[in-house]
Amino acid sequence: xxxxxxxxxxxxxxxxxxxxxxxxxxxxxxxxxxxxxxxxxxxxxxxxxxxxxxxxxxxxxxxxxxxxxxxxxxxxxxxxxxxxxxxxxxxxxxxxxxxxxxxxxxxxxxxxxxxxxxxxxxxxxxxxxxxxxxxxxxxxxxxxxxxxxxxxxxxxxxxxxxxxxxxxxxxxxxxxxxxxxxxxxxxxxxxxxxxxxxxxxxxxxxxxxxxxxxxxxxxxxxxxxxxxxxxxxxxxxxxxxxxxxxxxxxxxxxxxxxxxxxxxxxxxxxxxxxxxxxxxxxxxxxxxxxxxxxxxxxxxxxxxxxxxxxxxxxxxxxxxxxxxxxxxxxxxxxxxxxxxxxxxxxxxxxxxxxxxxxxxxxxxxxxxxxxxxxx
Amino acid sequence: xxxxxxxxxxxxxxxxxxxxxxxxxxxxxxxxxxxxxxxxxxxxxxxxxxxxxxxxxxxxxxxxxxxxxxxxxxxxxxxxxxxxxxxxxxxxxxxxxxxxxxxxxxxxxxxxxxxxxxxxxxx
Numbered sequence: 001x002x003x004x005x006x007x008x009x010x011x012x013x014x015x016x017x018x019x020x021x022x023x024x025x026x027x028x029x030x031x032x033x034x035x036x037x038x039x040x041x042x043x044x045x046x047x048x049x050x051x052x053x054x055x056x057x058x059x060x061x062x063x064x065x066x067x068x069x070x071x072x073x074x075x076x077x078x079x080x081x082x083x084x085x086x087x088x089x090x091x092x093x094x095x096x097x098x099x100x101x102x103x104x105x106x107x108x109x110x111x112x113x114x115x116x117x118x119x120x121x122x123x124x125x126x127x128x129x130x131x132x133x134x135x136x137x138x139x140x141x142x143x144x145x146x147x148x149x150x151x152x153x154x155x156x157x158x159x160x161x162x163x164x165x166x167x168x169x170x171x172x173x174x175x176x177x178x179x180x181x182x183x184x185x186x187x188x189x190x191x192x193x194x195x196x197x198x199x200x201x202x203x204x205x206x207x208x209x210x211x212x213x214x215x216x217x218x219x220x221x222x223x224x225x226x227x228x229x230x231x232x233x234x235x236x237x238x239x240x241x242x243x244x245x246x247x248x249x250x251x252x253x254x255x256x257x258x259x260x261x262x263x264x265x266x267x268x269x270x271x272x273x274x275x276x277x278x279x280x281x282x283x284x285x286x287x288x289x290x291x292x293x294x295x296x297x298x299x300x301x302x303x304x305x306x307x308x309x310x311x312x313x314x315x316x317x318x319x320x321x322x323x324x325x326x327x328x329x330x331x332x333x334x335x336x337x338x339x340x341x342x343x344x345x346x347x348x349x350x351x352x353x354x355x356x357x358x359x360x361x362x363x364x365x366x367x368x369x370x371x372x373x374x375x
Numbered sequence: 376x377x378x379x380x381x382x383x384x385x386x387x388x389x390x391x392x393x394x395x396x397x398x399x400x401x402x403x404x405x406x407x408x409x410x411x412x413x414x415x416x417x418x419x420x421x422x423x424x425x426x427x428x429x430x431x432x433x434x435x436x437x438x439x440x441x442x443x444x445x446x447x448x449x450x451x452x453x454x455x456x457x458x459x460x461x462x463x464x465x466x467x468x469x470x471x472x473x474x475x476x477x478x479x480x481x482x483x484x485x486x487x488x489x490x491x492x493x494x495x496x497x498x
Binding site: 031032036037038039041233234236237302303304306325326328333355 | 407408410411413429431432433434435436455458
């Protein structure tokens with residue numbers, strides 16, 4: 001059966017583990033294993049979950065003069081984060097912006113720790129956006145800077161409170177990485193690029209590795225009884241509880257980073273100097289406040305409010321839910337969405353129109369479940 | 376005691392003129408962990424194809440359609456506090472609602488166990 005979907009190098013392993021496979025961003029991916037979403041979610045929060053995220057887009061931005069400043073300046077023309085001042089081995093979260101300050105994609109940028117790799121930046125973008133991103137970036141680079149997609153690289157995420165101990169037994173170098181730092185190191189004798197980051201709110205790592213080697217590392221990590229495989233279902237509930245945006249849902253080409261509550265990721269120098277697409281809108285929103293804001297929402301009762309649910313105050317629609325479901329760690333429904341700024345303060349009361357019925361809810365601080373990063 | 380099945384993966388078990396309705400083991404397996412069930416108010420009249428309930432997993436909400444015509448006479452209050460009963464015991468403690476049939480002959484149009492098993496095997 002040819003589904004037309006792409007496969008990661010671990011596809012056969014997911015199937016052999018009994019995963020339910022679904023199409024996601026053009027890839028046939030595990031949405032859950034036999035344990036199920038709730039158990040996988042709870043396992044990640046209490047032990048360590050292993051995720052195949054090889055569908056994500058990895059690329060390297062390379063300056064031919066081998067100068068970090070050259071590569072960083074080229075990327076700064078496309079994103080609002082401070083990239084020039086990144087130290088070797090430091091990682092940043094940022095967004096590719098369009099000319100009106102909307103978000104083309106969100107991504108991780110890493111300056112390699114190795115001096116030999118200076119003048120290059122590692123990018124990890126969303127699977128569904130990698131072609132759009134690569135075309136967008138490549139068309140806007142100055143002479144002497146090129147984008148090299150790395151379609152043969154796989155990516156694993158090991159997330160949860162036991163992650164550091166597990167990876168530490170394979171490489172001491174991993175244990176000294178602070179949150180949002182990265183370094184190259186061998187794991188089971190295989191060259192890997194490891195960053196202390198993730199998408200669950202837990203301490204953890206993302207491991208970039210050659211596609212041909214990823215099966216060996218996957219099997220080795222799963223042989224540890226503290227590690228279980230985790231599908232996209234729990235990945236979504238974990239990131240929702242952590243208050244993290246999902247591209248195409250919580251952020252898109254119409255939402256700005258200020259509206260999305262991502263102002264923390266805009267560099268201080270850059271807020272003044274600009275020099276990135278959409279600066280006019282972002283400067284205005286920083287000065288005057290945006291018209292709408294992304295907020296956390298806790299529905300009263302047990303009924304989840306799904307994406308698209310209208311948010312109502314006194315019978316008037318003031319926004320809509322962009323991600324919503326059940327938070328296993330919270331033990332109840334949880335959502336995020338956009339509301340007109342007047343209704344954005346924490347503890348504001350709103351109604352959610354679930355199947356036509358208004359159901360009370362309150363605006364809540366995010367993350368819903370505290371982050372437990374290694375600071 | 377007759378149990379029948381719908382092509383929407385509900386089971387319908389007759390107790391006198393009242394049909395007890397739930398979702399099948401196949402359906403709960405497909406849904407995954409059930410976290411919320413919305414049930415109709417007793418007294419509501421339903422006919423085949425009407426939305427009778429909503430069952431939600433972590434990821435998604437699914438409608439449960441009435442397989443027969445009649446009046447809802449009781450719903451399973453235990454699901455409000457323990458929706459996981461739908462996963463743990465779909466054919467027993469995880470029942471959804473009871474409907475007093477207005478047209479008992481509709482039962483005959485539903486699948487018996489052998490037909491439902493064959494139906495699922497073909498999916």
